[in-house]
Amino acid sequence: MGFDYALVHVKYTVPPALLLTLFYRPLFTRLDVYKIFFLVTIAVVSTIPWDSYLIRTGIWSYPSHVIVGPKLFEIPSEEVFFFVIQTYNTSLLYIILSRPTFQPAYLRVERQKSHPLGPCNQQWRWYKRLGQLVLAVSIGWGSHLVVDNGVGTYTGLILIWAVPFLLLLWSLAYQFILGLPLSNTLLPIALPTLYLWVIDTLALKRGTWVISSGTKFGIHLWDGLEIEEALFFLLTNTLIVFGQLAFDNALAILYTFPQLFPRPTVLPSPIALINALCISASRYDEARLIGLQEAVTRLKRKSRSFYLASSTFQGQLRSDLMLLYSFCRVADDLVDNASSAEDAKQWIARLQRFLDIAYGSAEKADKSVKQYVTDSFPQDTRSALLQLPCSRLSRQPLQDLLRGFDMDLAFNRAPPIQTDADLEVYAQRVAGTVAQMCNELIFHIYCTSLSLEDQRRIIQSGNRMGIALQYVNIARDISVDAKIGRVYLPTTWLKAAGKTYRSVLHDPEGTGVEELRTKLLDKAFALYENARDAIDELPAEARGPIRVAVESYMEIGRVLRQKGYAVKAGRATVPRWRRIGVAWKTLNQ
Numbered sequence: 151m152g153f154d155y156a157l158v159h160v161k162y163t164v165p166p167a168l169l170l171t172l173f174y175r176p177l178f179t180r181l182d183v184y185k186i187f188f189l190v191t192i193a194v195v196s197t198i199p200w201d202s203y204l205i206r207t208g209i210w211s212y213p214s215h216v217i218v219g220p221k222l223f224e225i226p227s228e229e230v231f232f233f234v235i236q237t238y239n240t241s242l243l244y245i246i247l248s249r250p251t252f253q254p255a256y257l258r259v260e261r262q263k264s265h266p267l268g269p270c271n272q273q274w275r276w277y278k279r280l281g282q283l284v285l286a287v288s289i290g291w292g293s294h295l296v297v298d299n300g301v302g303t304y305t306g307l308i309l310i311w312a313v314p315f316l317l318l319l320w321s322l323a324y325q326f327i328l329g330l331p332l333s334n335t336l337l338p339i340a341l342p343t344l345y346l347w348v349i350d351t352l353a354l355k356r357g358t359w360v361i362s363s364g365t366k367f368g369i370h371l372w373d374g375l376e377i378e379e380a381l382f383f384l385l386t387n388t389l390i391v392f393g394q395l396a397f398d399n400a401l402a403i404l405y406t407f408p409q410l411f412p413r414p415t416v417l418p419s420p421i422a423l424i425n426a427l428c429i430s431a432s433r434y435d436e437a438r439l440i441g442l443q444e445a446v447t448r449l450k451r452k453s454r455s456f457y458l459a460s461s462t463f464q465g466q467l468r469s470d471l472m473l474l475y476s477f478c479r480v481a482d483d484l485v486d487n488a489s490s491a492e493d494a495k496q497w498i499a500r501l502q503r504f505l506d507i508a509y510g511s512a513e514k515a516d517k518s519v520k521q522y523v524t525d526s527f528p529q530d531t532r533s534a535l536l537q538l539p540c541s542r543l544s545r546q547p548l549q550d551l552l553r554g555f556d557m558d559l560a561f562n563r564a565p566p567i568q569t570d571a572d573l574e575v576y577a578q579r580v581a582g583t584v585a586q587m588c589n590e591l592i593f594h595i596y597c598t599s600l601s602l603e604d605q606r607r608i609i610q611s612g613n614r615m616g617i618a619l620q621y622v623n624i625a626r627d628i629s630v631d632a633k634i635g636r637v638y639l640p641t642t643w644l645k646a647a648g649k650t651y652r653s654v655l656h657d658p659e660g661t662g663v664e665e666l667r668t669k670l671l672d673k674a675f676a677l678y679e680n681a682r683d684a685i686d687e688l689p690a691e692a693r694g695p696i697r698v699a700v701e702s703y704m705e706i707g708r709v710l711r712q713k714g715y716a717v718k719a720g721r722a723t724v725p726r727w728r729r730i731g732v733a734w735k736t737l738n739q
């Protein structure tokens with residue numbers, strides 16, 4: 151009996167597990183736990199027979215003075231724990247590194263020439279086949295080495311055990327394996343592999359585990375690291391990451407194509423996951439994928455705060471929020487960038503008609519909505535309208551949002567915001583409604599035990615939070631808005647400060663404006679303080695992410711409030727590292 155192997159865990163495998171867990175703790179969801187548990191189970195069940203065979207045939211061994219004692223099918227308990235902890239560490243590293251990526255945008259429709267809709271991404275079929283060929287050849291070579299029963303036996307046994315699983319995962323998830331950024335694929339394989347190579351070198355040198363000499367090539371990758379051990383850790387980490395990628399690929403399919411999977415659950419069963427992966431890529435909805443890709447690009451380009459916050463959301467809620475953002479952004483831009491007041495009015499009328507049709511008769515809606523949008527809106531805005539998740543949103547906040555845009559048009563006639571009450575109505579329409587829709591999506595997607603009355607109360611707090619954010623938005627954009635002929639500060643405030651609407655329009659940075667900005671920010675922070683506790687009552691999966699979304703926007707207000715802060719180029723911005731810091735601090739509160 152000895153503790154050498156146990157000490158390898160104490161020193162080298164448990165500390166990274168603790169560090170990674172601590173780092174990711176605020177974002178750890180049930181789905182993450184489910185994904186890791188799923189993979190750990192498969193890893194343990196599939197490795198035990200193979201490892202047991204290797205030990206029983208003497209290909210590798212553990213001197214009795216380095217292990218504590220208990221064994222499972224001849225495998226020391228420390229080794230069984232190794233399967234668990236390696237899968238946990240590599241999986242968690244993958245989850246952390248892939249969190250910023252919006253993976254559904256990497257799904258691709260594949261169609262052959264013979265398909266009625268014409269060819270699309272045909273090259274993917276060849277990539278898939280090429281990968282399958284390479285993996286099949288590796289299995290063949292592995293079998294040959296095993297049959298030979300010579301110095302290549304250990305390599306052969308590694309190959310015939312690991313590569314069939316890789317072949318299966320590749321065949322199911324090649325789109326994600328090839329298409330996702332290297333930070334989601336190569337990095338989570340390379341980092342733990344390198345780390346385990348170093349640990350293995352130390353363990354082999356100390357004799358914690360021993361590989362018998364007749365079954366290995368005797369080649370070293372570096373002093374003390376046998377080539378077979380290097381291959382073993384490389385392939386096991388690849389298996390874990392491919393397993394996670396296949397899981398995420400299945401989730402992306404389940405959550406992206408409602409016409410194929412109408413009501414996916416938050417924790418889909420293994421059968422549902424396999425069904426999703428087995429659907430032919432020719433059946434993916436191309437319009438939906440374009441809608442999601444355009445939504446991510448739009449969000450990334452237009453809002454740094456919400457883009458950062460979006461990476462803290464998961465699954466269907468993340469997609470739906472992006473699509474909602476895309477719609478709101480497009481609608482706002484169509485009205486704001488119109489060439490004349492008449493033109494802007496026309497866009498609002500068209501958006502109004504779009505809502506009429508989208509929320510009209512269910513059977514006819516789909517076709518006529520598509521037709522209407524194609525006939526009435528510019529090409530680059532269509533996906534934002536057509537992919538709006540109408541079935542999960544009520545009509546009233548969308549309707550009110552348009553009424554808010556309508557108030558913007560009134561600036562051409564007379565200042566529409568005279569009093570505090572006007573300001574509140576305006577902010578409620580353009581931002582309270584947005585918050586309401588975010589909350590509607592959350593309650594739709596995540597089950598809650600809250601009564602309807604409590605849900606209504608939380609939604610009302612959300613509305614107030616939206617108003618707070620809009621006040622920050624107005625405080626930030628006083629100069630920008632003046633350039634387009636708008637002053638959102640109530641005229642009663644201007645009068646009390648000895649200013650006129652016209653004077654602020656012409657000199658938005660003049661004396662006295664700073665005090666009014668501060669007054670507006672004070673109002674924003676009062677509303678925020680009042681509403682923020684309601685976030686704690688949201689379903690657990692949405693709490694942290696919503697806090698990040700709210701805090702990263704309120705941070706703009708904090709920057710504006712800093713003594714001596716001068717608004718640069720007409721707009722206050724929060725530096726990237728400060729935004730990340732805010733998100734980090736918020737999640738750890």
Ligand SMILES: CC(C)=CCC/C(C)=C/CC/C(C)=C/CC/C(C)=C/[C@@H]1[C@@H](COP(=O)(O)OP(=O)(O)O)[C@]1(C)CC/C=C(\C)CC/C=C(\C)CCC=C(C)C
Nearest residue numbers: 453459460471475478479581585588612615619620623684
């Ligand atoms: C994470 C993520 C993807 C969130 C998406 C949120 C979303 C759908 C935002 C829509 C934004 C938008 C373009 C709306 C159109 C009207 C408008 C301009 C509203 C102002 C947003 C400012 O965006 P931006 O700075 O990019 O705009 P301009 O450059 O000035 O044109 C608003 C300030 C409204 C934003 C309001 C919210 C996102 C609501 C926040 C509140 C909650 C999420 C609810 C909190 C819940 C509780 C229980 C308190």
